[in-house]
Amino acid sequence: MTEETIAQTTDPPRIHWRRMYLISIGMILIVVGIAWQFNLLPFANNLPRQNAIMVIAPYRHQGTWVFDDSSAGLLQEPFVAGVPEMIDVIVKDIPDADQGFRLLFSAKPFPQYQKKLVWLRGDGGGNYYRFSDSDMEGWICPAMFKYYETAPKELYVKAEPMK
Structure with missing residues (x-):
């Protein structure tokens, strides 16, 4: 095995922060949308x-x-x-x-x-x-x-x- 191959197999997996951020925002929007649809948001009832x-x-x-x-x-x-x-x-x-x-x-x-x-x-x-x-x-x-x-x-x- 070459040094490069050894380094690739022993490095911990990289975390893709940008991807995690986008997935988190998407999940939050989905949850808020569901809560809005079912009138679960406290401010929505006053509109x-x-x-x-x-x-x-x-x-x-x-x-x-x-x-x-x-x-x-x-x-x-x-x-x-x-x-x-x-x-x-x-x-x-x-x-x-x-x-x-x-x-x-x-x-x-x-x-x-x-x-x-x-x-x-x-x-x-x-x-x-x-x-x-x-x-x-x-x-x-x-x-x-x-x-x-x-x-x-x-x-x-x-x-x-x-x-």
Whole structure:
């Protein structure tokens, strides 16, 4: 055997640090992607939704309208300060609405929306809106920010029976 052959067979294997670094970064990205997909990242739950049209299912509880949205961390979130009366207007033709109905809402107009709400002012962390076709107004609480980063200047809503 030559000296060169002996040196090659006795040298410890070389660690390719650049390759290890790239593999590590790749593994971290995969783990973060999986955690994001399964809503396991603590900061991801606080981000507003990205849907164009959102839907909740309000129902009556202890004399007022409330809704649940487990994905937003809301349970029996009440509508207050004029909004229950606004809801009464949009559900007047829905039988048994007290038991629950579907409420679609969006910051952009969508086909067959019932009412347009116009932003009036912010107050107490929430925002006042009024129906565009009447003087009826109500306060939407800060839970709105589970759905929007900032208070939309307009909201479009539609109430439908549960099917």
